[in-house]
Amino acid sequence: MSENKIGVALVHEICPICSKSMNEQILMNSVLNKKYAKEIENVHGKAIGYSKTACEDCSKYKDEAVMCIAIDEAKSEPNNPYRTGQVVGIRKDFQLFVDKPEFIIKTENGVPYCFVEENVGKQIGFFK
Ligand SMILES: [Zn+2]
Known part of the structure; x- marks a missing residue:
């Protein structure tokens, strides 16, 4: 013991x-x-x-891209999105982000990201 x-x-x-x-x-x-x-x-x-900040790899593109995290809404809870594992960086000037800036969240070190339902993301070509 x-x-x-x-x-x-x-x-x-x-x-x-x-x-x-x-x-x-x-x-x-x-x-x-x-x-x-x-x-x-x-x-x-x-x-x-x-972490309240994004890692070094994710911070590299913070000026050009919004990091989109694929989630499965059916398995998600209100404050705990279920991540399916895909993450892609999409250009900030993509129309969706221009139209809906409220979707974008920022880490404390200024890296923009958002959660995207995987099937929706597939339809708009974000995810495979
Ligand atoms: Zn990271």
Whole structure:
């Protein structure tokens, strides 16, 4: 049995656009207690949530493109869109974005993105 009163875990956040892991960080309990230490150790290697900023790869095209994330509406919950895995960058001057700028969300580092229902995206040629 572990007698450790200090738990240490390496955790990460995920990019809100491509879901790649980023912002690795070390967690440690501040209260010396075996229970807390165990809880910390249990999250080792896990994602602790979405980052408020996009990863480096997704930030590369922020001036030219809106990153479109394919979702399955049937499997989505109100605050938790179900991602099917496809992400494509579409030029900012695409008519839909000009007409409906309210669809576009921005990360804290200024990367524009939006969620697009996969079947709708296929019809307008965003997704395969
Ligand atoms: Zn990313």
